Amino acid sequence: MIAIVTFPGSNGDADALHAVRDDLGAPARLVDYRATDLSGFDAVILPGGFSYGDALRCGAIARFAPVIEPIRAFAARGGPVLGICNGFQILTEAHLLPGALRRNATLRFHCRWVHVRVESATTAWTDTVEAGTVLRLPVAHGDGSFVAGADVLAEIEANGQVVVRYCEPDGTVSAASNPNGSAGAIAGVANRAGNVVGLMPHPERAVDPLLGGEDGRMILRGVLERTHVAS
Amino acid sequence: MGSGTTGDHGSDQMWSVQVTVMPKPGINDPQGEAIRGGLRSLDHAGVVSVRAGKSLRLMVAGESREAVEREAALMCDRLLANPVIETYEIHVEPVGDGEGSG
Numbered sequence: 171m172i173a174i175v176t177f178p179g180s181n182g183d184a185d186a187l188h189a190v191r192d193d194l195g196a197p198a199r200l201v202d203y204r205a206t207d208l209s210g211f212d213a214v215i216l217p218g219g220f221s222y223g224d225a226l227r228c229g230a231i232a233r234f235a236p237v238i239e240p241i242r243a244f245a246a247r248g249g250p251v252l253g254i255c256n257g258f259q260i261l262t263e264a265h266l267l268p269g270a271l272r273r274n275a276t277l278r279f280h281c282r283w284v285h286v287r288v289e290s291a292t293t294a295w296t297d298t299v300e301a302g303t304v305l306r307l308p309v310a311h312g313d314g315s316f317v318a319g320a321d322v323l324a325e326i327e328a329n330g331q332v333v334v335r336y337c338e339p340d341g342t343v344s345a346a347s348n349p350n351g352s353a354g355a356i357a358g359v360a361n362r363a364g365n366v367v368g369l370m371p372h373p374e375r376a377v378d379p380l381l382g383g384e385d386g387r388m389i390l391r392g393v394l395e396r397t398h399v400a401s
Numbered sequence: 402m403g404s405g406t407t408g409d410h411g412s413d414q415m416w417s418v419q420v421t422v423m424p425k426p427g428i429n430d431p432q433g434e435a436i437r438g439g440l441r442s443l444d445h446a447g448v449v450s451v452r453a454g455k456s457l458r459l460m461v462a463g464e465s466r467e468a469v470e471r472e473a474a475l476m477c478d479r480l481l482a483n484p485v486i487e488t489y490e491i492h493v494e495p496v497g498d499g500e501g502s503g
Contacts, residue, residue: 226480270483272424315429318485
């Protein structure tokens with residue numbers, strides 16, 4: 171069973187539920203941000219949105235929601251956790267992922283399709299994808315510029331914690347293909363163990379040709395197949 | 402002093418705590434850049450740099466300036482600033498009739 175957490179201000183929770191349950195056919199349900207027990211769940215998705223209206227900083231308040239402590243414990247046991255967009259921001263604020271996400275360099279909200287190159291195929295969410303694969307996924311964010319100290323950047327690069335990078339359709343990384351000025355064109359990172367992943371692009375909004383693409387299935391598929399069998 | 406306050410901190414001095422949060426040096430600040438562009442377009446040609454942060458004012462009951470400063474630093478470390486991207490400064494001033502017993 172996959173948990174999809176609804177925070178006050180989440181707006182991608184229904185999309186994630188639709189993608190996981192209706193499109194990929196895995197058991198899933200919404201979990202309230204006040205939940206204190208996640209036993210029985212095989213994976214957790216923190217969806218996109220604007221939790222707590224982005225007060226103070228994106229994800230800064232959601233990090234104190236009751237559900238974060240069981241997520242922390244779940245992650246510590248190696249459970250797969252995926253933060254999408256605001257979910258990614260929440261995971262960095264909760265120190266479950268390195269770095270931080272700041273205002274896009276353009277100061278504009280980017281709502282469009284981008285290409286990302288899979289850099290690490292060893293995380294819980296990308297281990298059925300080949301490294302170097304280029305995915306076409308939508309982004310929808312105003313604060314997606316990935317920032318980290320030089321030491322942290324060097325560390326996550328060396329450890330293979332960079333999961334996806336913005337790129338051209340052919341996989342080339344360029345300034346033009348980096349929509350928000352992210353350091354190293356980083357669009358997604360993992361924790362050291364690889365079970366916690368944060369992505370700015372929305373795989374759950376790319377699971378059907380009707381939506382304009384289905385590359386998001388490649389991100390969601392692996393962990394869902396495993397947990398589907400397990401549950 | 403403190404008459405009519407609620408229980409816990411009834412005997413404590415009130416302090417105005419001004420917290421200034423700024424993007425760390427070296428961190429890109431596109432908002433500051435945009436503001437600088439605006440100022441230059443108003444012919445303030447001498448403005449070479451703008452950094453945009455945020456300022457928060459808290460009213461805090463506490464027994465001494467030092468105690469309030471310590472607590473405010475803890476608030477910044479835990480929530481008000483993100484150490485990955487921000488620095489903070491804290492200024493504590495007594496509210497009302499001077500420093501009191503602090």
